[in-house]
Amino acid sequence: MKKQTIAIITQLSLDSVNFGNHLQAFALNDFINKNYGNVEAITLQIKAGTGIKFTSVKGCLRYYYLNIKKKVYRTVKGIKPVELRLKRFRDFANTNINISDHEMKMAELKDKVYDKMIVGSDVVWYQYPGYIDMPRFLPFYKNVKKRYSYAASFGNEKIPNENVKLIKYWLGHFEKISVRESVAAKMLLDIGIDNVEHVCDPTLLLTPKEWRGIAHKPQIIDEQKIDKYVFAYFLGSSEQKIDKLKAYYENQGFRVLYIPYVNGLIRKKEKNDLGLIDCSPQEWIWLIDNAKYVITDSFHGLVFSVLFEKSFVCIRRVFSDNINSRIVDFLKMISANDKLIDLDEIDKVKEMKWEFEQYIASIQRFIADSKEYLNSIIGD
Known part of the structure; x- marks a missing residue:
């Protein structure tokens, strides 16, 4: 046929x-x-x-x-x-x-x-x-x-x-x-x-099993013996956001891992001191799946966090209502509206609970x- x-x-x-x-x-x-x-x-x-x-x-x-x-x-x-x-x-x-x-x-x-x-x-x-x-x-x-x-x-x-x-x-x-x-x-x-x-x-x-089947661990995890980290995935400029998260989480014993120059563009004079600059799609999957927390302003960052049942919060993007609306639409579907916050509210994470049984039932x-x-x- x-x-x-x-x-x-x-x-x-x-x-x-x-x-x-x-x-x-x-x-x-x-x-x-x-x-x-x-x-x-x-x-x-x-x-x-x-x-x-x-x-x-x-x-x-x-x-x-x-x-x-x-x-x-x-x-x-x-x-x-x-x-x-x-x-x-x-x-x-x-x-x-x-x-x-x-x-x-x-x-x-x-x-x-x-x-x-x-x-x-x-x-x-x-x-x-x-x-x-x-x-x-x-x-x-x-x-x-x-x-x-x-x-x-x-x-x-x-x-x-x-x-x-x-x-x-x-x-x-x-x-x-x-x-x-x-x-x-x-x-x-x-x-x-x-x-x-x-x-x-x-x-x-x-x-999740199919996604894990193509995931790869980044070399930096073993090279720097990282066992507890927060994965911060932001679209667009993120330096100030990363600095705030480092100030908050490193005192709690977490590394903050992120992908510099997330759009893949770099100025000639810029230098990078992180091992994730060359992150592949397979490594990105691994980083979400093995994070303690995922902090993101990305629709797909949110989707994979729910799929892998990772504690997450979504950071509201300023002047980006179009992107916020995609995230709001998904959060509303799984009844997790409280997980959209401003970065200055990151301390709220301490009090949050994630109802993954409910989230997974909704997406199934x-x-x-x-x-x-x-x-x-x-x-x-």
Whole structure:
């Protein structure tokens, strides 16, 4: 019997060192290929900037201005990627994910023929005022038999007015739509798209045993004989946050481990004195699984903490309501709203209790429903 070909379009880029991004891409690809014998799922690499659709002149100007500004800024500041970490991320993707062998442009995407396409997960539908990342709405009408989304995220709480008409038109060609956050279902309902399902992030489709099967212990753990540590995982700038956590936890006998330059970029003049600068996705999993506490402002940092039943708190990000909303949505589902705090409230951890039996029960129901959704789109 001929296998179904399923193409997955997500946010995966081999020029990125985003831990949650790579692990969610791995999880969906791995789950489908291991659980459906009649399917070959391949995750497509999409060329950055291909298929950008401008919905206003202002949006067009803004797009090119921001891209030029970023390139100039990195050149002037001498900002370079942390090369070994980037290599380790690429090795992880090439070894563990069934991916296309090159980045595809829009013209090639239009020529490829697949039985089905799935877009998701992560912030594949992030919205920019005045332009849309078109490939992630699957507008390949002639060559794709059926289109679906799995746990697609907008990453924000509003669709710009100038983008609504096209998004509604493209999503109208989907067989089924599912999103990662409940707020996204409401956003789509507001523009006239109903019957949208709320499903779990792909990382929850795999069991803790499966994740531990690919985890690696970082060398620094044995080299420095670290046996009790707090893992602090923050997106964006984190130096001041780490300093505060060190001041709080080191007096209690904990090491504070974190990943410097979490975006994988470093200025030429900057130096690093920590062994985690080259942290791989497999080591990141190990660090969460073996921490005494996890302190994070990351959605995936939260998800893995719950999955591994680690005592955690989420730090509210200032001026980042969009990211906070993803975390709030998940915390609300597991009834752990009290675990979102400001960094200055870290002393509250002493009084906290974590009801993991309740949390796991909540996500198990969610996971079961999400797997049923995948069954419905792969088996239909």
